[in-house]
Amino acid sequence: MRTVSKKMPIGIFDSGVGGLTVMKEVMRELPGEDIIYAGDTARVPYGIRSAETVTRYSLEMVDFLVQKGIKLLIVACNTASAFALTAIKERFDIPVIGVIEPGAKKAIETTRAKKIGIIGTEGTVKSSSYVHAINALYGNKPVIIKEHGTIRFDRYFEVSLDDLTIFTKACPLFVPLAEEGWAGNDVAVLTASHYLEGLKREPIDTLVLGCTHYPLLKGVISKIMGDDVTLIDSACETVNEVKKALIQYNLENNSSKPLRMFYVTDAPERFTKVGERFLEEKILTISKIEIGG
Numbered sequence: 001m002r003t004v005s006k007k008m009p010i011g012i013f014d015s016g017v018g019g020l021t022v023m024k025e026v027m028r029e030l031p032g033e034d035i036i037y038a039g040d041t042a043r044v045p046y047g048i049r050s051a052e053t054v055t056r057y058s059l060e061m062v063d064f065l066v067q068k069g070i071k072l073l074i075v076a077c078n079t080a081s082a083f084a085l086t087a088i089k090e091r092f093d094i095p096v097i098g099v100i101e102p103g104a105k106k107a108i109e110t111t112r113a114k115k116i117g118i119i120g121t122e123g124t125v126k127s128s129s130y131v132h133a134i135n136a137l138y139g140n141k142p143v144i145i146k147e148h149g150t151i152r153f154d155r156y157f158e159v160s161l162d163d164l165t166i167f168t169k170a171c172p173l174f175v176p177l178a179e180e181g182w183a184g185n186d187v188a189v190l191t192a193s194h195y196l197e198g199l200k201r202e203p204i205d206t207l208v209l210g211c212t213h214y215p216l217l218k219g220v221i222s223k224i225m226g227d228d229v230t231l232i233d234s235a236c237e238t239v240n241e242v243k244k245a246l247i248q249y250n251l252e253n254n255s256s257k258p259l260r261m262f263y264v265t266d267a268p269e270r271f272t273k274v275g276e277r278f279l280e281e282k283i284l285t286i287s288k289i290e291i292g293g
């Protein structure tokens, strides 16, 4: 493994601003850690792109962070974790933590009814990464897939693994709603009611928020799904994994003036404006970088 030390920062990578929900948790749980954040704002969204493109973009962004000298990488983007985590782990010899496995693990621990819902971008849902991660932890059971609804109306998938059933649904409009600051208004309620109509009919007791932006819509999602459904925030679960990895590799830092540095691939203004709402902190040190070509 590349030589890393306690004093080096943690790197967080996302397609744009959404990974700040993960950074917020890292700052809360690990306040003494320096953090460098890289958001690919010129090429966001990743959620509608192919596996090949997301992997290429992700490797370029992570290459930049690794060159900056990070001791551990968090792939905060669910879509990048779904498509590119293996390639990132193969290419870079530092500890790498994605958001899917921690969310999957927590979902299995939480469900009593053995009925789990997963919502995310089109890419994340299409990749079946959460299903694969849950199945890997559940003993790689034979998979039976059933489709509900139509492409135009309430389309979701039911995946049976032995006695456990997973329901997956893409909710693409949640991303712009969260960025627009509309996470709590009546447009959000209407959108969420449409997206969650099918899942609400199913007897799920656990719902994974499988996208960086969805924690901002927790209130609306919870109102629609009801109090009996536990929402799993992958960001919180990921930070627990980060803590464990820092201890395992003896990399914990306790800086009294922790560094927060942001790099984006497009003009920083929009990132700063939307990002301060996501992070609930001022974004002070931000630079634009050239990636790809």
Ligand code: DGL
Binding pocket: 014, 015, 016, 018, 019, 044, 045, 046, 047, 048, 076, 077, 078, 079, 080, 121, 124, 175, 210, 211, 212, 213
């Ligand atoms: N960060 C992405 C994710 O968590 C959402 C935004 C995008 O589509 O790039 O999947």
